[in-house]
Amino acid sequence: MENEFFKNRLNITRRHFLSKSAVGLGSMALGSLLMPNLFTGEEENLAQLPLGLPHFAPKAKRIIYLFQNGAPSQLETFDYKPLLNKMAGEDLPESIRGTQRLTGMTANQTKFPLIGSYFGFKQYGQSGAWVSDMLPNMAKIVDELCIIKTMNTEAINHDPALTFIQTGAQVGNRPSMGAWMSYGLGSENKNLPAFCVLLSRGRGNGQGVYSKLWTNGFLDSTHQGVVFSSGEDPILYLKDSDGIDKDSRRRMLDKLAELNHLGFETSGDPEVQAKVQQYEMAYRMQTAVPELTDLSKEPDHIVKMYGPECLVPGTYAANVLLARKLSESGVRFVQLYHQGWDQHGNLPNEMPLQAEDVDRSSAALIMDLKQRGLLDETLVIWGGEFGRTNYCQGTFTKDNYGRDHHPRAYTIWMAGGGVKPGIVYGETDEFGYNVIKDPVHINDFHATVMHLMGLNHEQLTYKHLGRRYRLTDVAGKLVPGIIA
Structure with a gap:
């Protein structure tokens, strides 16, 4: 009853x-499909859960950022300006230069002689985009690219400009783009980090890269980029020492975790928990990384596509191929840095070598992702920290010249991952100096990349020292014209 x-x-x-x-x-x-560890009940798995699901349906799941460190000249690559060739040697009109801030390298110049491109340009694809003769492979895939000609920044020197485009601020100790993606979305593969970094050096004049470019900043250290080396051990100290087997390592980590948990109960320091997670990640990576980084097993047609240098560890081609493998395996953000694009002089001789280093494999990445059905869900970005001046730095010579830094307008391209293919976005003046249509600031670039990943740049924040921070700080707006 x-x-x-x-x-x-x-x-x-x-x-x-x-x-x-x-x-x-x-x-x-x-929820169990989107976050496989959600109902395992294991404390370390719960600690590794992402901050949350995307704010809305993402167009891209992963990012491969091919960063060209040192600032490749847009006037020798994608922004064709025939007027510069016609006016070569003439002084840049003051009405065009205006009050533009100058670097210390050209501040004492009384003349600013215009210089055209030493290299030819042609139009390609249905988009009719102009591409330099130095980049024949990129020219073939131009209808897959979204070429943005109107990137701009306030930073005029390499260090602040690099820091700005990578972290959203010109000063240090801010989380990098990859760290924000890791914080907001987590990793798709529990055996690999969410954020990986690959370094290579070209044959031109180099600018340094520093760990602050892939730092976690004030976020937990689990979000810091994991750097792969080009040596025998891609991840240092990942292998067990002689005489240590996997079972012994497992027992050691379990005991160490117990001690760390006791320490956390005493101190409450979240970095103690982060350290436990890093030990566990390293343990799982011992199995996953050696297979991933072994490029010798790639089939002949893939090696032919990327070029023979893809089998030489530490080269740009090898890193691009490795980036594809990491991304395919679920790494959320793969960041490449290729040094050597700082042509203040000897540009006609240096720049073709840099272009040869990157052209074939960059184009191959797009074709490879497309043939694997991965391009639609992978956002690929190619470009540097700022552009190059339309005038010569120092003495004017037609066959041996250099260009200074130019933050007002420069070119990058994006492909896949929800951007419109086969378009040229924005326009610079006939001198290639100022933006005259559709500017894209660094903050706008960051806001749009986050949007493509399903994140609202105004909502993904972290409270630190009494205020809420975000990648775009207090600025940034979407660029809908490039979103498919």
């Missing part, structure tokens, strides 16, 4: 329970 009373009172029958709980069970099932 009592049971009958409660059944009637609460209206709980088996049929009613199942009908009312269908949505909840479905949500749990969906």
Whole structure:
């Protein structure tokens, strides 16, 4: 009688329970698919859960950022300005230069002689985009590219400009783009970091790269970029020492975790928990990394596509191929840095060598991702920290010249991952000096990249020292014209 009373009172029958709980069970099932570790009950897995699901449906799942460190000249690559060739040697009109801030390298110049490109340009694809003769392979895939000619920044020297485009601020100790993506979305593969960094050096004049470019800043250290080396061990100290087997390592980590958890209970320092997670990640990476970094097993047609240098560890081609493998395996953000694009002089001789280093494999990455059905969900970015001046730095000579830094307008390209293919976005003046249509500031670039990953740049924040920080700080707006 009592049971009958409660059944009637609460209206709980088996049929009613199942009908009312269908949505909840479905949500749990969906959650377990989106976050596989959600219901494991393991504390270390719960600690590794991402901050949350994307704010809205993402167009891209992963990013491969091919960063050309040192600032390749847009006037020798994608922004064709025939007027500069016609006016070569003439002084840049003051009405065009205006009050533009100058670097210390050209501040004492009284003349600013215009210099055209030493290299030819042609139009390619249905888009009719102009591409330099130095980049024949990129020219072939131009209809896959979204070429943005109107990137601009306030930073005029390499260090602040590099820091700005990588972290959203010109000063240090801010989380990098990859760290923000790791914080907001986590990793798709529990055996690999969410954020990996690959370094290479070209044959031109180099600018340094520093760990602050892939730092976690004030976020937990689990979000810092993991740097791969070009040596025998891609991740240093990942291998067990002689005499240590996997079972011994497992027991050691378990005991170490117990001690760290005790320490956390005493201190409350979240970095103690982060350290436990890093030890566990390293343990899992011992199996995953050696297979991933072994490029010798790539089939001949892939080696032919990327070029023979892709089998030489530490080269740009090898890093691009490795980036594809990492991304394909679920790494959220793969950041490449290729040094050597700082042509203040000897540009006609140095720049073709740099272009040769990157042209074939950059184009191959796009074609490879496309043939694997991965391009639509992978956002590829190619470009540097600022552009190059339309005038010569120092003495004007037609066959041996250099260009200074130019933050007002420069070119990058993006492909896949929800951007419009086969378009040229924005326009610079006929001197290639100022933006005259559709400017894209660094903050706008960051906001748009985050949007493509399903993140609202104004909502992904972190409270630090009494204020809430975000990648775009207090600026940034979407660039809808490049979103598919």
